[in-house]
Amino acid sequence: MASSMRETANIIKEELENDPTLASYVKSFKAGDLRISRMIYPYVSVANISLGIAPHDTARDIHTYSIQIMAGTRSLVPGRAFEGSEQSGARGIVQLCEDIVAVVRDNTFGGIFFAPPANITCKLYENKNSGGIAWNAGVAFAAFKFVSR
Secondary structure (H helix, E strand, O other): OOOOHHHHHHHHHHHHHOOHHHHOOOOEEEEOOOOHHHOOOOEEEEEEEEEEEEEOOOOEEEEEEEEEEEEEEEOOOOOHHHHOOOOOOOOOHHHHHHHHHHHHOOOOOOOOOOOOOEEEEEEEEEOOOOOOOEEEEEEEEEEEEEEEO
């Protein structure tokens, strides 16, 4: 069982890396690295994790994790970074976001969380001043686990 936020980030990254669909086209998987200017596109990075702790009963606390996975695509072909291309098989940020959500949904990440994630959201946005050739996404979710005191 993951005992630190760093271990939790690495376990989530490994689950994303081991997904056959993502592994077929994502070139860079990271944990804790948000230096977008240094990323190799397309990329996925387990980026932000926050932790809230609340008492559950006399022996256990409940740990509530808020996790954000960042992703990005880039293409010089107009529109391809956003929506991909059926003809070439290129995946855009829309498909990348959907593929990340498919891995996260119904996943307890090797049992580190007691239930699959809740409140999964995805936000897409264009890289500033990219002229549409680079897009990013943030997939966010909440996950919970019990920890003995």
